Amino acid sequence: MVIAGYQLFRYALPFQGSPGQGGRAIRNGLLLCLRSTGGATGWGEAAPLPGFSRENLDQAAAALRAGADRLIGTAWPASPATMRATMAERLPHAVPPSVRFALEQALGEAWAGEHGRSLAHLWREGPAETLALAALVMPDEGGEAGWAGYRAVKVKVGRGTPGEDAARVRQVWERLGRQVGLRLDANRAWDLDDALAFAAALEVGSGVPAVEFIEEPLRDVACLEAFVAGTGLPVALDETLSTLAPEALGRYRKVRALVLKPTLLGGFTAVARWVEAGRRLGMRPVISAAFESGIGMRGLVAAAAALGEAGVPAGLDTYRRLRGDVLTPRPALAGPEVAVAPVLTGTFGLNHRCLTLLHTAGA
Known part of the structure; x- marks a missing residue:
């Protein structure tokens, strides 16, 4: 070529x-x-x-x-x-x-x-033929019955008081039928005291299922181990990865998952390095989006199918937040599971x- x-x-x-x-x-x-x-x-x-x-x-x-x-x-x-x-x-x-x-x-x-x-x-050589997707609940949204089929739902937290955030998480889970795993994303909003207060208000273990993970709960990543020890909540790294090399992951052995955004990390080659480094430490890779258009989403679907872990829902629901697209028709990325081939090899025009x-x- x-x-x-x-x-x-x-x-x-x-x-x-x-x-x-x-x-x-x-x-x-x-x-x-x-x-x-x-x-x-x-x-x-x-x-x-x-x-x-x-x-x-x-x-x-x-x-x-x-x-x-x-x-x-x-x-x-x-x-x-x-x-x-x-x-x-x-x-x-x-x-x-x-x-x-x-x-x-x-x-x-x-x-x-x-x-x-x-x-x-x-x-x-043999990428996945279908992908599980996680739903994204933004701060201006509540749970909807249409999301009940998802195995994982990501809820943005850290925008209100710890008690308000905990109440909203419980509300979303109730509306979604108590059948989904919760992924919480604080975007480094809390200090350690606020993060501990959130966990206490959430009352993990008394009516709320085990949280899959909470992304970046702390402004100071050095306090992650203290947060895990004090709450038992599993954590994931996202923004922190942009400041690290994959070889440095050994410092964060309490981390359960890596939220990998090719737009922020530098493409497929970089993500492949993070996946390999994380798996050696027992950290699950979660391929995730950053509000890309349909063309970028096509790349993310390929990354999730080739580099993601089987059965781990990918975080691609930011695409739903865009009104219109550069591609016509829009790639079929709605729902708890999508077929890979139509997205990657289907016929699309340009808007x-x-x-x-x-x-x-x-x-």
């Missing part, structure tokens, strides 16, 4: 209902379309998440254009293992994480088109109303 040229787009999509992440009304991102000399195309998405990504959109656009320019005329191998190794060697490591995700996704999709495979097959062409280069 030889890369002949590319197009770079910017998109703007409104959030559904109330403002989305960080109180913003619009999700902005970048789309890269690579073209091979054989006629294959590959799409990738770079959508820095304000407040969480180190890079902003303008920085990502400059880095993505520079990275795509360097790809024109390059040849890429047919073997999946060699392709992975070549990407790890050739693609620059000093690019922003969202840009690395876009470059790896676009190259992987172009490779898949050239060889009649799916993006997931680049990263695993040009939300796209702005930034640059074209090559043939």
Whole structure:
């Protein structure tokens, strides 16, 4: 496969209902379309998440254009293992994480088109055919009967008092029929005293089932061990991972799960390293989204099918918060379980109303 040229787009999509992440009304991102000399195309998405990504959109656009320019005329191998190794060697490591995700996704999709495979097959010989998904309950939402089939529900906490958050978690669980596992996400909202107060108000063990995990309960990650010892609640790392190398996970042996967001961590190669390091320590990988559009979601579905753990619901429900999409029709990502192949290899058009062409280069 030889890369002949590319197009770079910017998109703007409104959030559904109330403002989305960080109180913003619009999700902005970048789309890269690579073209091979054989006629294959590959799409990738770079959508820095304000407040969480180190890079902003303008920085990502400059880095993505520079990275795509360097790809024109390059040849890429047919073997999946060699392709992975070549990407790890050739693609620059000093690019922003969202840009690395876009470059790896676009190259992987172009490779898949050239060889009649799916993006997931680049990263695993026998990827999962279906994915379990976790539902996401945002602070402005309550539980709905339509979510009763989910095995896991993620509830955002840390926005009210510890007692108010605990009451809301119990309410959501009651409305969902008491049949779901709870994933709680505090986004580092609490100090240790508030986190302990939340656990006490939740009354784990007296009517509420075991919590699967609580993501990033503490502003000071050094207090995680004290929190686990004082509450018995399992914890997961998310934002902290952006400040660590996978080899440093041994410091956090009380951690139960790793919430892995390719947009924030730097793509498939980086996530594969986190998965391997976490599994050695008994930590479950949970592939998760960061409010990407349908093209980014396609990459996340491939990552979950190839790198995720069987039976562990992926955290891809942020997609529901977007009103409209860059793809038409929208990929089928609603419900507690989705089929992988239609998302990765289905026929989709582009919604040009939300796209702005930034640059074209090559043939």
